[in-house]
Amino acid sequence: MRTATVLAVLLIVLIAVTMIASGIGPYSISPLDVARAVLRRLSGGSDRGTVDTIVFNIRLPRVVAAAFVGAALAAAGAAYQSLFRNPLVSPDILGVSTGAGLGAVVGILVGLPVVFIQLMGFAGGLLTVTVVVVLARSLRGGSDILVLVLAGIVVGALAGAAISLVKVLADPYDQLPAITFWLLGSLAGVKANDIAATIPVVLLGLAPLILLRWRIGVLSLGDDEARALGVEVSRLRAIVIVAATLVTASVVAISGVIGWVGLMVPHMARLLVGPRFDRLLPASILLGAAFMIAVDTLARSAARIEIPLGVLTAVIGGPIFVWLLAHNRRKLLP
Amino acid sequence: MTLLAARNLSIGYGQTEIANGIDLSIDPGSVTCLLGPNGIGKTTLFKTLLGLIPPLAGKVEIDGQDLSGLDQQTVARQIAYVPQAQATEFAYSVLDLVVMGRTAHLGAFSAPRAADYAMAMTALRRLGIDALAERDSTRISGGQRQLVLIARALAQQTRIIVMDEPTASLDLGNRILVLNTIRKLAEDDLAVVLSTHEPEHAFVVADRVAILAADGFLSGPVETVMTAGELSRLYRVGLIVEKTPSGRFVVGPA
Numbered sequence: 001m002r003t004a005t006v007l008a009v010l011l012i013v014l015i016a017v018t019m020i021a022s023g024i025g026p027y028s029i030s031p032l033d034v035a036r037a038v039l040r041r042l043s044g045g046s047d048r049g050t051v052d053t054i055v056f057n058i059r060l061p062r063v064v065a066a067a068f069v070g071a072a073l074a075a076a077g078a079a080y081q082s083l084f085r086n087p088l089v090s091p092d093i094l095g096v097s098t099g100a101g102l103g104a105v106v107g108i109l110v111g112l113p114v115v116f117i118q119l120m121g122f123a124g125g126l127l128t129v130t131v132v133v134v135l136a137r138s139l140r141g142g143s144d145i146l147v148l149v150l151a152g153i154v155v156g157a158l159a160g161a162a163i164s165l166v167k168v169l170a171d172p173y174d175q176l177p178a179i180t181f182w183l184l185g186s187l188a189g190v191k192a193n194d195i196a197a198t199i200p201v202v203l204l205g206l207a208p209l210i211l212l213r214w215r216i217g218v219l220s221l222g223d224d225e226a227r228a229l230g231v232e233v234s235r236l237r238a239i240v241i242v243a244a245t246l247v248t249a250s251v252v253a254i255s256g257v258i259g260w261v262g263l264m265v266p267h268m269a270r271l272l273v274g275p276r277f278d279r280l281l282p283a284s285i286l287l288g289a290a291f292m293i294a295v296d297t298l299a300r301s302a303a304r305i306e307i308p309l310g311v312l313t314a315v316i317g318g319p320i321f322v323w324l325l326a327h328n329r330r331k332l333l334p
Numbered sequence: 335m336t337l338l339a340a341r342n343l344s345i346g347y348g349q350t351e352i353a354n355g356i357d358l359s360i361d362p363g364s365v366t367c368l369l370g371p372n373g374i375g376k377t378t379l380f381k382t383l384l385g386l387i388p389p390l391a392g393k394v395e396i397d398g399q400d401l402s403g404l405d406q407q408t409v410a411r412q413i414a415y416v417p418q419a420q421a422t423e424f425a426y427s428v429l430d431l432v433v434m435g436r437t438a439h440l441g442a443f444s445a446p447r448a449a450d451y452a453m454a455m456t457a458l459r460r461l462g463i464d465a466l467a468e469r470d471s472t473r474i475s476g477g478q479r480q481l482v483l484i485a486r487a488l489a490q491q492t493r494i495i496v497m498d499e500p501t502a503s504l505d506l507g508n509r510i511l512v513l514n515t516i517r518k519l520a521e522d523d524l525a526v527v528l529s530t531h532e533p534e535h536a537f538v539v540a541d542r543v544a545i546l547a548a549d550g551f552l553s554g555p556v557e558t559v560m561t562a563g564e565l566s567r568l569y570r571v572g573l574i575v576e577k578t579p580s581g582r583f584v585v586g587p588a
Contacts, residue, residue, distance in 0.1 A: 085424075086423060087423060087424070212443065213445065214444065215437065217434075218434050220423065227406050228386065228410060228414070230406055230407040230409070230411070231407075231437060232406050275425055275426055
């Protein structure tokens with residue numbers, strides 16, 4: 001009952017943030033005008049004037065992209081925190097972000113078009129997590145959380161070293177700035193058709209997490225207890241890893257590497273709705289979307305240059321996280 | 335009619351055998367007490383009975399069906415596990431923790447409904463801890479947490495409950511409450527298997543006793559197994575069994 005109220009409020013906040021963010025920029029539009037334009041478009045009306053052009057062609061695609069990036073990272077983070085029974089885990093624990101980063105910077109180094117750089121990022125993320133899981137399996141049956149995390153650290157470190165090597169090899173005037181910008185995360189270059197390609201993949205990855213929400217929550221009790229309660233632990237864990245990797249890799253491919261969101265947003269959501277995963281997941285999705293829209297709006301409007309998203313999420317996320325820990329120690333850390 | 339049976343079971347992890355030659359048959363409406371020194375493999379035996387780890391040899395049968403051929407959800411509808419109480423990472427409320435016992439009865443994509451919460455509350459009431467329902471399960475005492483885990487096993491509505499040292503962290507009052515509850519569960523035709531370090535508890539609740547010792551496995555009715563000789567051999571100190579004038583059995587040093 002209370003959870004439903006919280007989720008309704010978060011949904012209203014998300015809609016409000018969307019309208020406000022779509023109005024902010026060099027050409028200022030009031031949130032009400034944005035809402036009117038959206039409603040007109042939804043009811044089948046035709047485009048009218050500058051406001052519509054700016055809202056639908058420039059602002060809204062980027063806002064929607066930010067919403068999906070935030071929702072995907074927060075959902076993957078919440079799922080991994082339950083899976084690894086550790087509230088201090090983020091979506092890139094198995095190296096998906098570093099792997100995606102390596103794929104993309106290699107794409108930039110060899111001068112591929114943007115679409116292929118994104119595909120390389122996506123493939124790099126998937127490939128890295130596959131290597132991590134296969135490595136963990138060959139080491140010890142693959143059912144051991146610790147081995148998975150260690151394999152993730154090792155493969156992630158290798159991918160990180162490879163990224164450094166690519167940076168050294170890259171043209172310092174042309175390629176290096178693009179690589180650096182990509183590794184810090186940005187939605188500046190995102191296009192409507194990128195978003196159209198990403199949304200189905202994100203939804204495909206979120207669907208199993210939403211459907212299996214109760215069982216994923218039971219997984220947080222530990223392998224033995226979850227199995228004794230009737231959960232097929234190995235199969236469920238495989239599904240969660242594939243789903244979380246899919247959503248993370250697909251958004252990293254369009255936004256670059258953005259830290260902190262997947263770690264911090266589930267914590268904020270946990271304060272609102274408690275630790276139960278079936279409640280935490282929808283709250284994280286809504287909160288992650290709203291948070292990312294706000295951060296991306298700041299990134300494009302706070303200064304005369306685009307501020308990298310990874311920088312902003314760290315600057316905003318770090319202090320918020322410390323505050324959360326200091327004021328809610330009891331709730332967050334047992 | 336045997337509900338849970340171990341047939342020439344050999345238990346352990348990977349290549350390491352911990353114990354072998356375990357034969358056990360557990361009937362509905364009975365309490366079986368497992369005794370054994372620390373580190374002998376009581377928890378390993380329980381995990382094998384629950385299908386959490388595969389037997390190295392022999393087999394476990396539930397209702398005559400080989401456990402290795404059953405999926406986890408089917409097993410969880412037959413046999414519930416009460417682990418030794420330890421805190422989780424996440425601060426679930428007591429009711430949320432107990433309602434997780436309903437998981438085996440839910441569809442793969444479902445969450446518990448009102449009826450499941452009602453069953454969880456019934457289980458809490460049966461143990462007299464319904465007042466804890468909204469409390470944070472990481473902020474209650476070890477004894478209360480043990481009772482909560484028993485409530486979760488009751489909410490699971492199985493015919494067999496396996497309890498790993500359910501009285502270990504309880505005070506005298508809660509210990510008696512848990513032992514009485516176990517007796518009542520057996521009267522309701524459940525089969526209960528528990529391990530304990532208190533031989534006297536076996537006299538109080540058990541119909542049968544199983545002993546897992548370094549020199550082998552032994553099981554039988556309480557009066558034939560719980561002799562001074564067997565207990566002395568098990569714990570490697572001289573022990574005597576005395577009957578008090580009120581009819582209770584007391585185990586003490588010889």
